[in-house]
Amino acid sequence: MLAFLLIIALAASPEMVTIGPGPAVAKNGGPVDVDVGRFLLDVDLVSRTDFAAFVGDHPLWRRDRARALFVDERYLADWASARAPGEDVDPAAPVTLVSWFAARAYCSAQGKRLPTSAEWELAAAASTTKKDARADPSFVAAILDWYGRPPAPLRANHRTQANLWGVRDLHGVVWEWVEDFNFALVKDGRSGDGGALFCGAGASAADPADYAGFMRLAFRSSLEARFALPVLGFRCAKDVLP
Amino acid sequence: MTFVDDESQARVGVGARRTLLLSLLVASVGCPAPASTTATTLSPPDPGPVRDSGGSAAGGLGPPQLEEVAILTDAPLVPPPITRRVPAKVKVEIEVIEAELPISDGVSYSFWTFGGKVPGKFIRVRQGDTVELKLLNHPSSKMPHNIDLHAVTGPGGGAASTFTAPGHGSQFTFQALNQGLYVYHCATAPVGMHVANGMYGLILVEPPEGLPKVDREFYVMQGDFYTVGKYREKGHQPFDMQKAIEENATYVLFNGAEGSLLDNNALKAAVGERVRLFVGNGGPNLVSSFHVIGEVFDHVWTEGGTHVQENVQTTLVPAGGSAIVDFKLEVPGTYILVDHSIFRAFNKGAVGMIKVSGAERKDVYSGKEVDSVYLADKAASDAGAIQRASSALGAGTLTREQQVEAGRALFAGTCSACHGGEGKGLPGVFPPLAGSDFLNADPSRAIGVLLNGLSGKVSVNGGAYDSVMPPMSQLNDDEIANLLTFVVNSWGNSGGQISSAQVKERRSGTPRPAGAAR
Ligand SMILES: [Cu+2]
Numbered sequence: 001m002l003a004f005l006l007i008i009a010l011a012a013s014p015e016m017v018t019i020g021p022g023p024a025v026a027k028n029g030g031p032v033d034v035d036v037g038r039f040l041l042d043v044d045l046v047s048r049t050d051f052a053a054f055v056g057d058h059p060l061w062r063r064d065r066a067r068a069l070f071v072d073e074r075y076l077a078d079w080a081s082a083r084a085p086g087e088d089v090d091p092a093a094p095v096t097l098v099s100w101f102a103a104r105a106y107c108s109a110q111g112k113r114l115p116t117s118a119e120w121e122l123a124a125a126a127s128t129t130k131k132d133a134r135a136d137p138s139f140v141a142a143i144l145d146w147y148g149r150p151p152a153p154l155r156a157n158h159r160t161q162a163n164l165w166g167v168r169d170l171h172g173v174v175w176e177w178v179e180d181f182n183f184a185l186v187k188d189g190r191s192g193d194g195g196a197l198f199c200g201a202g203a204s205a206a207d208p209a210d211y212a213g214f215m216r217l218a219f220r221s222s223l224e225a226r227f228a229l230p231v232l233g234f235r236c237a238k239d240v241l242p
Numbered sequence: 243m244t245f246v247d248d249e250s251q252a253r254v255g256v257g258a259r260r261t262l263l264l265s266l267l268v269a270s271v272g273c274p275a276p277a278s279t280t281a282t283t284l285s286p287p288d289p290g291p292v293r294d295s296g297g298s299a300a301g302g303l304g305p306p307q308l309e310e311v312a313i314l315t316d317a318p319l320v321p322p323p324i325t326r327r328v329p330a331k332v333k334v335e336i337e338v339i340e341a342e343l344p345i346s347d348g349v350s351y352s353f354w355t356f357g358g359k360v361p362g363k364f365i366r367v368r369q370g371d372t373v374e375l376k377l378l379n380h381p382s383s384k385m386p387h388n389i390d391l392h393a394v395t396g397p398g399g400g401a402a403s404t405f406t407a408p409g410h411g412s413q414f415t416f417q418a419l420n421q422g423l424y425v426y427h428c429a430t431a432p433v434g435m436h437v438a439n440g441m442y443g444l445i446l447v448e449p450p451e452g453l454p455k456v457d458r459e460f461y462v463m464q465g466d467f468y469t470v471g472k473y474r475e476k477g478h479q480p481f482d483m484q485k486a487i488e489e490n491a492t493y494v495l496f497n498g499a500e501g502s503l504l505d506n507n508a509l510k511a512a513v514g515e516r517v518r519l520f521v522g523n524g525g526p527n528l529v530s531s532f533h534v535i536g537e538v539f540d541h542v543w544t545e546g547g548t549h550v551q552e553n554v555q556t557t558l559v560p561a562g563g564s565a566i567v568d569f570k571l572e573v574p575g576t577y578i579l580v581d582h583s584i585f586r587a588f589n590k591g592a593v594g595m596i597k598v599s600g601a602e603r604k605d606v607y608s609g610k611e612v613d614s615v616y617l618a619d620k621a622a623s624d625a626g627a628i629q630r631a632s633s634a635l636g637a638g639t640l641t642r643e644q645q646v647e648a649g650r651a652l653f654a655g656t657c658s659a660c661h662g663g664e665g666k667g668l669p670g671v672f673p674p675l676a677g678s679d680f681l682n683a684d685p686s687r688a689i690g691v692l693l694n695g696l697s698g699k700v701s702v703n704g705g706a707y708d709s710v711m712p713p714m715s716q717l718n719d720d721e722i723a724n725l726l727t728f729v730v731n732s733w734g735n736s737g738g739q740i741s742s743a744q745v746k747e748r749r750s751g752t753p754r755p756a757g758a759a760r
Contacts, residue, residue, distance in 0.1 A: 074381075074409060137484075141470075141480070144480070144481065144483060145480040145481075147384065147385070148352045148435075148439070148480055148481050149342070149352050149384070149480075150340045150341060150342055150352060150382060150383075150384065151382060151384050175384075211432050211435065211483055214431050214432050215385070215431070215432060215435075217431065218385070218386055218430050218431040218432070219385065219386055219407075221386075221405075222386030222405055222406065222407040222430075223407055224407075227407055227409075227410070229381075229407065229408050229409055230381055230382070230408070230409065231384050231408065
């Protein structure tokens with residue numbers, strides 16, 4: 001009974017919102033769009049403060065203790081110390097320089113998980129007024145403009161207005177880890193080929209709206225699970241109760 | 243495309259990587275075996291019978307006998323010729339940097355670069371060399387990048403092997419089997435956008451005996467750019483995907499920025515010297531009709547290959563291709579490099595200069611022909627004046643005199659064909675602007691004339707005209723303001739100043755016919 005109540009409380013916790021049903025979206029750049037069921041997604045990106053609390057509870061994820069198998073040398077490298085972000089960075093800004101392993105560990109510690117690429121794409125297809133704004137020129141232009149510009153220093157979350165689902169900062173702040181990020185376009189040095197990039201790009205090039213999705217696919221496929229990047233953060237998802 | 247992929251493979255995690263392959267490439271592409279170790283015996287270009295370099299089959303010249311670090315240069319400089327006559331292992335390190343840089347005066351653009359500039363670093367190696375290429379993607383980058391060198395024999399040209407996340411580096415090695423001048427570029431999806439943002443450069447694979455000696459070598463690379471704002475619209479201009487797809491370039495440029503080869507940045511040489519240009523075209527879309535006004539290319543290594551054509555006026559440089567040209571300089575003066583698809587030169591920025599010093603050669607060129615003034619001197623003064631005007635404008639400090647100066651430069655190319663260089667017009671056909679009562683009665687009315695054109699009956703200084711002036715709405719607000727300020731302050735007109743803000747206001751209040759330039 002107690003557990004049941006607890007689950008209700010978590011599910012209803014204000015920082016998550018229900019997403020779906022919505023338009024079919026690309027499953028990490030796959031050729032066919034898929035339908036995504038309903039799921040819960042964090043309203044905001046995980047902040048440095050949030051992540052510092054996690055590191056405090058799970059010291060094995062401190063940058064001086066985390067295993068090299070799970071994080072690269074740049075893991076949390078912008079923090080003043082192994083425990084805290086320090087004065088030089090905005091603690092309310094999204095945490096970046098975290099590996100996929102670390103992001104997953106964080107989410108699972110909250111009883112959550114990383115969103116799949118399709119879930120993320122579904123949430124991110126919405127503008128403030130439409131569930132599917134992928135063909136909306138000004139929506140796409142704003143996304144592409146951010147992709148094209150050299151990054152600015154990260155500031156606090158909540159920089160953008162919540163979209164129709166109630167989620168903030170899906171575009172224009174950082175890239176985000178997803179569970180199935182490494183569906184590789186081209187990866188292996190021997191069997192891979194530039195042609196896949198060309199031809200894959202060609203498939204969606206006719207519709208300029210797809211370019212934004214294609215750039216995310218390219219970005220994700222360049223990652224490895226240990227990588228920690230200054231422009232890559234995350235948020236968590238969760239299944240809806242049946 | 244085919245997916246060698248399914249749910250049965252592990253979904254995620256270390257090493258569990260689903261791979262997307264093109265069945266086509268899996269099936270057909272292989273790497274030719276590094277072949278014979280005998281050097282080909284090519285001599286410097288001669289116009290004799292067609293020679294056969296032997297291609298990649300004759301490309302391997304044996305194992306590397308020494309190791310060196312490549313000298314890399316930014317355009318317009320070229321690394322020194324290779325003098326060694328044995329194969330080497332050459333280490334090349336290029337850092338990818340995403341940077342906001344000027345594309346024109348007062349206009350910035352987010353370039354993605356191989357080495358901080360557009361075009362990327364010039365790489366020079368010798369046929370048979372083993373090249374170890376390291377690609378570093380700066381930690382501040384937002385995008386993954388890679389490199390596909392057309393000089394590489396092997397699937398993808400290195401693209402897959404160098405696919406690199408921000409803050410990471412990767413490396414691969416290839417043997418340069420084919421001699422020639424090759425483009426390299428980023429091949430990360432969406433490829434068109436990475437190329438449009440400036441991710442290209444040249445790699446020269448010298449023939450074993452080297453190229454014929456010349457006095458100067460330069461690196462010139464064309465590219466087309468697509469911005470949301472129109473040509474020379476001030477401020478930061480984002481990439482415009484739709485224009486790129488329509489191949490409707492906003493800028494066509496040599497060496498990545500307007501003015502990168504003009505005035506003080508002009509290439510310099512002297513009479514009596516032989517100049518070689520390594521010309522590349524990054525595209526992404528347009529083929530260049532490369533031409534130097536006032537010169538004939540003595541030799542052209544067409545498409546950067548082995549055979550030499552002679553006495554060429556204009557050579558085609560394909561997108562993703564190159565040409566090597568050389569010419570001997572006989573007459574001093576300023577020579578203008580253009581893409582002879584000529585609107586690109588005058589309206590999109592595809593101009594550069596070679597300034598040649600030295601003694602006159604009146605026997606070759608009298609210097610009195612109209613063309614010499616028109617082509618050489620004017621281009622020089624125009625570019626300078628326009629540039630000064632737009633930089634002052636960027637700082638918001640344009641005086642009436644600067645407007646007049648900038649307007650004068652524009653007038654020659656834009657209005658003088660009809661109204662005459664001195665604004666006298668042609669009786670009955672083109673009305674005068676000099677002392678025009680129509681103009682002086684209401685100078686600001688002329689803004690409308692330029693934006694919308696003028697047709698029907700008008701009377702100017704007692705003369706009747708019933709003709710058509712086409713709209714000049716392709717000119718931007720600054721340009722119209724400068725042109726009109728020049729006109730009202732010239733040839734006995736009543737003076738005054740037309741501001742860019744006035745033009746802007748008038749333009750926004752003018753409905754435009756569908757398809758007209760804004
Ligand atoms: Cu790139």
